[in-house]
Amino acid sequence: MYCEKCGNQLLDNARFCDVCGQSVGAMASSTFDGQAPAEQTPASAVDGYQVTTTQQALGQMTADASARPLGTNTNPEVITQEGSGKQGVNRCPSCSSSDVSLNIKTGMLRCEFCRTEWSEATDDLDFDIGSLQGVIIGSGAADIDANFDDVITLKCSGCGAEVVIDTSDAQQARCHWCRNMLSINQQIPNGAVPDAILPFKLTKQQAEEYIAKFVNKRRFFAHPKFTAEFNPSNVMGVYLPYMVIDINAHASFSGQGEHLVRRYTVRNNDKQTTYYDADLYNIGRDFDLHIDDLTIEASSDKLNQTTSANSNNVINAILPYPLKETLRFNANYLKGFSSEKRDVNREHVSKLTEAQARDIARYQAKNMTGFYDRGVRWDSTNVDMKGQLWKTVYLPVWLYSYMQVKSDGKKFLHYVATNAVTGETMGSVPIHMPKLLGVSAIVEIVGCAIGILLAFILLLVN
């Protein structure tokens, strides 16, 4: 079959010409067998990194485990997933149109012309955690090259034109000649392309309902300006970058624990004193710990959760996500949403990762020391992270933001965020402080009055 306009040879089922974009005949309904497009090519190597495929890495990992001292690997292995979306024009497997976007209701990519739907393969950067040794990273989690130019020029495979994409705020651009959509799908060393993505599952309408419900429960003391301006339809769908880490660790704790034996009160004249008798033990707990999908923000803005300066903690509070459902990255999932570029490297969050791993280990140790009801004091805590697997993932958030400008000109950005997969909603609502203070004062006066009255009654009774 040939294009009527330019004579280019076309695929049998093509609906548009690769070269000139000419529509080929009337569109007919079609089905797709769900297989990945045959023309997908393996991801190419990123300059400066050792690149291995998933299968190669798994084999290498096992081989390296015996040769390398535990936890001393300083040269992380970088894995690029094969078969992630193609760089440049990504076509519908049925009609070859490049206009593809996410259908939230099905969670699949949908061709905007022939309505064929398909899904990217699931993210397979997921190994048996117990076999992890050293540090392995997905190429999307590789260190950001500060000298890398965010502006990338792609050659349109449809017409040969050169199309510029500024990857600092977009992973797609339309060819100005043939109108094909070009995507950046393979990792580039500026943090713009993650290893995997979890597509939106909640529609905007559902998110509006969650956010409206959250805010409506907090209207009484809400700032009147916020109440007047609140409009849930202003909610925005955003993909935020996260580091997701699997950790194979060994935890050792030693210390002391106290078990309550007896509690009694001694009356001396009018004074009563409560005493406790307890048994003291030297205790230790030692175990292997497999941490699956520890999730940490990968943008410096969202990583800063100083609650007196911002409300980023509410976005943190809507974690976790069902990360077993992540898919290989394809920029078509981003269409219609905004996204934030990763600007954080592993070294920036490694201390935080270690601290959170210790917290998890300590929590597990606590579950093993329930007998010590007066508490446990760990004098030695050692969490040896033998193996780590790092990858970057785009996670979907429905975000309502409100900039509060205070009387002294200071600004505070309030967020109400909804986890776009689970629906968990958390937010910060600006408070009308004079009203809250007034009501609190009334409560204080009434409470004090009752308290004083009660004190008199108790004195009289005693």
Add this chain to the structure above:
Amino acid sequence: MQSLIYANIIAVAIDSSNDYSAYLPLLLCLSGFIYFAIIYFRYRNSDKRHMHEKETQTKVENATAYDNFVQHRKRLRNSSMAGANGGLIEGAQNVGNPMLDAGKVLKDLTKL
């Protein structure tokens, strides 16, 4: 956080004596402050965070333990072990004391 505030206040009352009723007037005299804190946290949620220690999927294997009796301690005054750190959280990201945040807001408010 609200429950934590209540728990702390009630724990203070309970720890010191069995005669709880003697501390009820004191609690009532703090009711305005408690009410303010509850509402503040309900609206601002500055104490909320991802509970990574509980909510992250974790598997424990090959666990071993030892528990060696040391001594029987009598007439201890505190209801919990001195220096207990079994529930310590190092990796919480919502830095800043929520109550100090509330204090800062109050301070800002005086300028209104």
